[in-house]
Amino acid sequence: MTTEEARPDPPAEAAPEAPQQSAPEGGQRERPRRRGGGRFGRRRVCQFCAEKIEAIDYKEPAKLRRFVSDRGKIEPRRKTGTCARHQRMLTLALKRARHLALLPFTAQHIQLTGVFPTRA
Numbered sequence: 001m002t003t004e005e006a007r008p009d010p011p012a013e014a015a016p017e018a019p020q021q022s023a024p025e026g027g028q029r030e031r032p033r034r035r036g037g038g039r040f041g042r043r044r045v046c047q048f049c050a051e052k053i054e055a056i057d058y059k060e061p062a063k064l065r066r067f068v069s070d071r072g073k074i075e076p077r078r079k080t081g082t083c084a085r086h087q088r089m090l091t092l093a094l095k096r097a098r099h100l101a102l103l104p105f106t107a108q109h110i111q112l113t114g115v116f117p118t119r120a
Helices: 061-067 084-099 108-113
Strands: none
Touching: 061 084
16 A cells, blocks of 8 residues: 555535536436516517407597507507507598597697797
């Protein structure tokens, strides 16, 4: 027996090692799941599809007002959550309601004050 074989290992002063995580079968590690809202949040469900509405009636301005901004613009799909089919129907209904003066083309305060003048 040599002197090197007879010596015991010196005590380790470092912290005990954490157990090794084994990789899944594919050889890739699992990513930690992200928490928080992020930039986009949760996808909205089309209100008309949820209520199973086939046609949007232009004679109901109370329902249509939710889809018009405070300046009188039609809100986009990404903001309201409507599907493409119902957004087309909604746009047509809003335009018909505007034509029959059920909904305003612009907000009243913009018409009166002229804060945003027309282009010349």
